[in-house]
Amino acid sequence: MIWKPALRLLPLLLLPLPLLLDDLATALSSAHLMFLASLPWLVGLIVILLSLGFKQSRTLLMVLHISAVASLYDLATASSPDNPASYVLVVLVGLIWPLMQAWITLVPERRTFSRAGIARILIVIGCYLSLVLIWRYQPIQLVQLLTALPRPFIEQLAPQLTISPAVFWWQLGCMILSVGLALMMGRRDLLTHITLSFCVLLTLADTTSRVQGQFYHLLGQFVLLIAVIRNGYDMAFVDTLTGVPGRRALEHHLISPGKGYSIAMLDIDHFKQFNDRYGHDVGDQVLRMVASQLRHVSAGGRLFRYGGEEFTIVFRRGSHEAVLGALEAVRERVAQYPMRIRSSSRPEDDEAGRSLRKRDEQDQAVKVTISIGFSTHEGSQTAEAVIKQADQALYAAKHGGRNCTRSAQQTAKPKKRRSRSDFARNPS
Structure with missing residues (x-):
């Protein structure tokens, strides 16, 4: 713009x-x-x-x-x-x-x-x-x-x-x-x-x-x-950690979204394990990295942080295929990002740090993936209903193996989800 x-x-x-x-x-x-x-x-x-x-x-x-x-x-x-x-x-x-x-x-x-x-x-x-x-x-x-x-x-x-x-x-x-x-x-x-x-x-x-x-x-x-x-x-x-608009901005954006829009819900896979294994500082790094990659979404998508490890992308217009292609592109972008965790025990001295760098990069390399569910507005649906459908599609993507994209229009209705934190508590 x-x-x-x-x-x-x-x-x-x-x-x-x-x-x-x-x-x-x-x-x-x-x-x-x-x-x-x-x-x-x-x-x-x-x-x-x-x-x-x-x-x-x-x-x-x-x-x-x-x-x-x-x-x-x-x-x-x-x-x-x-x-x-x-x-x-x-x-x-x-x-x-x-x-x-x-x-x-x-x-x-x-x-x-x-x-x-x-x-x-x-x-x-x-x-x-x-x-x-x-x-x-x-x-x-x-x-x-x-x-x-x-x-x-x-x-x-x-x-x-x-x-x-x-x-x-x-x-x-x-x-x-x-x-x-x-x-x-x-x-x-x-x-x-x-x-x-x-x-x-x-x-x-x-x-x-x-x-x-x-x-x-x-x-x-x-x-x-x-x-x-x-x-x-x-x-x-604006969310201070990631620098992207937050949930309040999303609610404001969806007051008059128009017709034919799509909403995608995105969740970082096994995010709780990052926090438990590496600490919350590394978890924050993961959130910032994912947000920076999601900013590159195409098809006119607008990124928001929904809360926790979840993000939302709103597409004002675009066909089902265009939205799916844009979401798949950012999913692959996140999965292919070479993220490495700096060891907390690494010495402050630069010379000593260089000698350990190769080993650190091998031991601390992590793979971050996201799961995506999206839904397209149909008929007289409210924005809340579209988000709920996208959330259900995200739930199906989680149980379908993670690191994938599911559409509510092409996914059978899954069993009822107990809470939004089940993903983190059940990493299987």
Whole structure:
């Protein structure tokens, strides 16, 4: 689906919008300008409340960070453009904010009101508050600092810009470095980080347009609002272990599934034996591996984790043969995956570990298989009825030798299943 990547890229696509709206702002009345100035703070307050509700401490830090930068920007632009103290204030913000942005992006999540969480909040507020106090009560120190700055910090990058070359390249270099580190750490909010970085960079690049800065402040808060809502959605609908939508997402997906859809129930064979023999950590590895292979299902199938070792795939459309072929393909993909279990007694030293690697691979290689049952919607059946039929077909696949696929439309009705956990208790 092309609309999903496009939706994720929407914040970046909106970056030129404040530049286009800057000229239109001259036609706004004073009441409209006042509303525009207060709108980012209103959106920021909403993001703060949602961050507290969803316990997203990094998003809260990001809101405080961008709000503090916007406040300092307003202070600098509200004073005379020839005020040297204000100019130095903008230079210092330009040097500090990319470091703060990188730090917030890279730190792990912590409880907001834990010691670490409160300390982080105080660091963000204290850093920018100290600049405000110096600018307000000791501006002469900023003026003296101006005379000590090297020439690249004083010159303008371009005639239309107020940012200096040194500050511009410093911001860009810090942003590239932090993006690279975030990629290595697998941060999911990377696009949000990039968009906010450009918002602040473009804001500080031209301090002559206060309205443009307010537009970018609003865009930054809007991006954070999207991020906190998306993270809240993931918490409610996405399974944290496997990264695939969970059972609640499946229920939501089946509210209006249409007609002619198919539902497949998939179960990992002898999963209880993996947990008993290797431990729950290995069981989690098996679940993640199976989920990663099931993501490659074709025929338009959508994967969900039903619960425990069971997964569900919903096909909105497709013939019986197409669905069967897609399920057989992923079943074989899982069965052929070369999964090896790292020995818990393996030494930490790399050299000693290499000497045992060949023996470990021979002793700890495991074969993971899945059984599949699926059913196609017919007539006026409910989604619950289709799931029950698919579950019965899965039961038949289990008793038919496992590592196979059975269709409810081609399987005789088996005897009644006692409970959903019989598979794990009866591995025969």
